Amino acid sequence: MTAKAAKRAIPRYMEMAGELRESIMAGDFANGGQFPTETELCKRYGVSRFTVREALRRLQVEGLISRKRGSGTTVQPAAARGGALHQPLSNIGEILQYGRGSEVTYLEQDSGPLPTVVAEQIGEDISGTWRRFHGVRRISYDAPPLAATDAFFHERLGDWVDRIDLAAGTMFSQIEQLAGVRIGKITQDIQAVAADKIVAGQLGISKGDPVLRILRCYLDPKGAVFEISVSHHPGDRFAYAMHIDVEI
Numbered sequence: 068m069t070a071k072a073a074k075r076a077i078p079r080y081m082e083m084a085g086e087l088r089e090s091i092m093a094g095d096f097a098n099g100g101q102f103p104t105e106t107e108l109c110k111r112y113g114v115s116r117f118t119v120r121e122a123l124r125r126l127q128v129e130g131l132i133s134r135k136r137g138s139g140t141t142v143q144p145a146a147a148r149g150g151a152l153h154q155p156l157s158n159i160g161e162i163l164q165y166g167r168g169s170e171v172t173y174l175e176q177d178s179g180p181l182p183t184v185v186a187e188q189i190g191e192d193i194s195g196t197w198r199r200f201h202g203v204r205r206i207s208y209d210a211p212p213l214a215a216t217d218a219f220f221h222e223r224l225g226d227w228v229d230r231i232d233l234a235a236g237t238m239f240s241q242i243e244q245l246a247g248v249r250i251g252k253i254t255q256d257i258q259a260v261a262a263d264k265i266v267a268g269q270l271g272i273s274k275g276d277p278v279l280r281i282l283r284c285y286l287d288p289k290g291a292v293f294e295i296s297v298s299h300h301p302g303d304r305f306a307y308a309m310h311i312d313v314e315i
Contacts, residue, residue, distance in 0.1 A: 079112075079114055079118055080114075080118045080119075080121040080122040080125070081122075081125075083108075083112055083114065083118065083119070083122040084121075084122040084123075084125045084126055087122065087123075087126060088126060088129075088131060091126070091131050091132070091142055092206060093206075096142045102132065102139070102140045102141060102142055103140075104139060104140075105119050105120065105123075108122075108123075123140060130143060131143055169204050169205060169206050169213055170204070170205060170206075170207070170208075170234075171202040171203060171204040171205070171214075171216070171234075172202055172233055172234040173200040173201060173202035173216075173218065173233040173234075173238065174200065174201055174202065174233070175198065175199070175200050175233075176199045176200065176201050176217075177198075177199055178196055178197065178198045178199065179196060179197065180194075180195075180196070180197070181193050181197050181219060181295070185217075185219070185282070185295065185297055188256060188282055189282070189284060189292070189295070191254075191284060191286070191290075191292045192291070192292070193292055193295070195221055195222050195223070196221075196222040197219040197220065197221055197222070197295070198219065198220045198222075198228055199217055199218070199219050200217070200218045200219075200220075200233065200238070201215075201216070201217050201218075202215075202216050202218075202233075203215050203216075203269055203270075204216065204298075211270075211271060211301070211304060212269065212270045212271055212301070212304075213300060213301070213304050213305055214270075214298045214299065214300045214305065215266055215269035215270055215298070215299050216296055216297065216298040216299075217296070217297045217298075218238055218294065218295070218296045219294065219295040219296070219297075220242070220293070220294055221291075221292065221293045221294070223291070223293060224242065224246055224248070224293060224294075225246075227242065227245045227246035228242070230245050231245070238294070238296075239285050239294050239296075242293070242294060248287055248293055249287060249288055250285055250286070250287070251286050251287050251288035251289070251290065252286045252290070253283060253284070253285055253286070254283070254284045254286070255281060255282070255283045255284075256280075256281070256282040256283075257279065257280070257281050257282075258279075258280050258282075259277055259278070259279060259280075259302070260277075260278060260280045260299075261274075261275045261276070261277065261278070262274060262275060262276045262277075262278045262299065266278060266299045269299075270299065270301050272301055276301070276302065277302040278299045278300060278301055278302060279299070279300040279302060279305060280297065280298070280299050280300075281296075281297070281298045281300070282295070282296070282297050283295065283296045283297075283298075
């Protein structure tokens with residue numbers, strides 16, 4: 068999948084919601100800053116009112132904005148949303164936007180079999196050698212960590228892994244573009260766990276504090292796992308919002 072193809076895979080309302088989400092989390096509408104009207108957003112983004120309303124609906128479900136007829140749209144204060152980063156997850160397009168509004172640089176750690184603590188959580192074939200990269204994600208350089216992530220790449224990807232830009236955010240989309248690997252399925256396991264000593268140190272919290280562990284497996288169309296990520300998020304700095312459309 069090329070970069071252009073990946074971009075086209077994301078509906079316009081998701082892109083718009085992502086840009087507005089980034090502005091909200093950056094504080095652009097804080098201290099009385101007026102949130103744009105639907106008409107202003109239509110002109111700014113060159114989209115229909117339907118697209119604007121769908122983007123705003125998603126932000127409202129995530130708890131980032133409040134909408135009332137007659138009084139317009141207002142941004143919820145950080146206290147109302149727990150000061151957490153809200154990550155939407157309804158489809159692969161929203162996963163592609165995960166890195167927006169935050170920054171991380173990965174460093175390679177080691178290579179070998181997948182660690183037992185990770186392997187025992189996965190029901191797929193994960194044999195072989197894996198290269199491990201580690202990074203800590205923040206909204207800004209001096210902000211508290213939002214996540215500590217280990218990313219594992221299977222040996223079948225070969226030297227393509229060496230061409231990844233470790234400071235360019237989401238890594239799996241780069242692998243798609245560089246190695247021509249197409250994603251057939253993504254599985255995700257989310258569990259509340261207690262931070263061990265290592266994770267606590269990476270996130271700046273105390274050992275035993277609650278964290279959200281998100282284990283994600285990326286499979287090709289034939290069902291082979293080629294990338295695995297394990298992220299730990301502090302319980303008070305991250306929230307997932309999921310939208311489920313009902314088929315009638």
